[in-house]
Amino acid sequence: MDVRNCKNCGKLFQYVGKPICPACNKKLEDKFFEVRDYIYENPTASMSVVSEELGVPIQQIKKWVREERLAFSKDSGITISCEKCGKAILTGRFCKECKNSMRNNLSNLYGTENTVQKQKQAAASSNGKMRFLKN
Numbered sequence: 001m002d003v004r005n006c007k008n009c010g011k012l013f014q015y016v017g018k019p020i021c022p023a024c025n026k027k028l029e030d031k032f033f034e035v036r037d038y039i040y041e042n043p044t045a046s047m048s049v050v051s052e053e054l055g056v057p058i059q060q061i062k063k064w065v066r067e068e069r070l071a072f073s074k075d076s077g078i079t080i081s082c083e084k085c086g087k088a089i090l091t092g093r094f095c096k097e098c099k100n101s102m103r104n105n106l107s108n109l110y111g112t113e114n115t116v117q118k119q120k121q122a123a124a125s126s127n128g129k130m131r132f133l134k135n
Helices: 022-041 047-054 058-066 096-125
Strands: 003-005 012-014
Touching: 022 047, 022 058, 047 058
Parallel strands: none
Antiparallel strands: 003 012
16 A cells, blocks of 8 residues: 655545545646636636636646647637647647657557567468477
């Protein structure tokens, strides 16, 4: 059992992956829903206005945007930068092109490993020898 102090309030709690206790996590989730509803009702509001109106740090709002939990409308003028190429995006960590590029790179890597394994299996089975399992 892993017991830690909450990063926000300092109380002891059973750690299950997040560095904050369940009570602080509940408060944070409630704030998230407030921010989400505020952005929905005021699509042209800037991040600093949302932060000031609701008392949520800008860094927390950016974190929710990076996690793709929040997205600003195109009309708001708020963008963040793709972590790979720097292109302006509305939500997430990477732009569409960089996501596709990374997906293709991983697919090619996986496909290459798969072909090597298939070649090894084909070479092993093409020895022409019959094999028997011992009981």
